[in-house]
Amino acid sequence: MNPSSEVPGLVSLIALRSPASGPDGAFLQCQNCKKIIFSVEFEQNLRVCPHCQHHHRLTAQIRIDWTFDEGSFVEHDTGLSSVDPLGFPDYGKKLEQLNAKGENHDSVLSGTATIEGLKVSAAVCDFAFIGGSMGSVAGEKITRALERGIELKCPVIIFCASGGARMQEGLLSLMQMAKTTGAVEKCRANGIPYIAVFTDPTMAGVLASYASVADVIIAEPKALVGFAGLRVSKQAGVGKVPDDFQTAEFVLKHGMIDRIVSRKELRATLAGLVRTLGGHLLHAEAEA
């Protein structure tokens, strides 16, 4: 398997095919340190560079495969698809193209799964779909995933990877910020633990809504985490910024997230949180 052909974050990653390469026939170049990585090693290392520990972006499907118990994920809300409510320039065409490519889950996959045998409701953003942006469909899926936690009395895990609200759906996208936050409020009122994982990138309208009000927030190392995108900041005249500005490390230092967890520790950390924070739900279930 050559990840560069399917991982959106690796599109610029050069596959150096050479006669001397291994059975998978590919070496890759790390997006960050530019050193050469043998693709098999890259996969075994969960697409983390063995040289610089750079966490390359994952597709939603791979994220699911590597996080939850094998074959346990059942996708829900598959019938939802985006429309073009404003007739926004090129948006309808873009949706058609993505649909034609079979990309029909929009920017979020939602469903149920188990992690180390524990039941969870899950949603995973897909940055490959219009920058993981949150329009009506993404907002609806996130909301349903949170509500499903209440319905099934299990913790909710959401993997964030998004540039923010989807501007092509205008105000309707802004309203998804409120809608998803409302669902978080319902989870809180019902004692449903909600864990957010900030992956690269977690920005703007997603960060400023459901992502930031999770009970526990974990980030992957070096993930981009911030409120205003670079071009918007420039437009607003934001001057010089610190070197680590808008990174997982920056927001950890400023008390906005709980932990930075490397990809290989992530599954165990999530399972531990589900087991402890969701313990009361298991007890209630056992008693019932």
Add this chain to the structure above:
Amino acid sequence: MAKETAKTHKEWEKPLLELEDTIAKLREAARREADPVKQANYIEKAETYQEQCNRYVKLMYSNLGDWEKVLVARAEKRPYTLDYIQSIFNGFIELQGDRNGFNDNAIVGGPAEFNGRPVIVLGHQKGRNIQDRQMRNFGMAKPEGYRKAIRLFEMAERFRMPVISFVDTPAADPGVESESRGISEAIAAAMLKMFQLTVPTISVIIGEGGSGGAIGIAVSNRVLMLEHAVYSVIPPEGCAAILWRAPERAPEAAEALQITAKSALSFGIIDEIVSEPEGAAHRDPAGASDLIKEAVVRHLDELLLLSPAELHADRHAKFRKLGKFAETF
């Protein structure tokens, strides 16, 4: 006359302002003139110009384009939150600080009486002169602004006071300080707090409803919007910068984003458009205040019939249904 490409409201209103200036000069001349014949002449001229001016105002404001609405919503002379608090409320006492090290002057609020009833009123505040604008950070709130709002929301809940919020911000502050103190969390937490309230809440978009900065204090049972206010997921300049890498194409972006009260109403995002006096709120602030008051009183009276649990559920239901998508089963 009304050029699509004007960058500010002042520029767009220039012909009108010149005319008004001429009228003022004629009236002044008439006042000073001793000769009654000449005086009558000045007054007559002033009257003629005034009629022409009134016609212009009507013409210019009767069919504003999307970008023109942006200009009007941003107009320097447009009434701001404190203007409305002064004209519509009694006995306002401003409360300040986030109790966590900071105070934000871009969001103001406190208790006041509205239509004879104690309420919490708050809103974004912009400034009119250079110092004021800096002090108010152009109406762009930092985390401490939203945390002050959360304090006020909690107080409203404790003392069973309805909340009325005025929305008028280009955006939340995007600077380094704001990121350091968690602007995203502050906005999200303010929305979450609004969802928790069991008192009636009403928001009025009076000028610029700038994305996250706006929705942070606008998760209310009823959302009203002034006729010429705008409400948008992203500033048109930012949208143009992302889409075409050309902020100067903001007028096109404004159109594509459909930022008017009319579109917001058509998507069920707001509950009512509050009309503005002829020539927009800044030409008749008292008239605009009356129109806002009338609408808020009406909506508040309706909400006061609901129980605390119903108010909470009503707000959730209102936002839960927002969105447009297709679903196949």
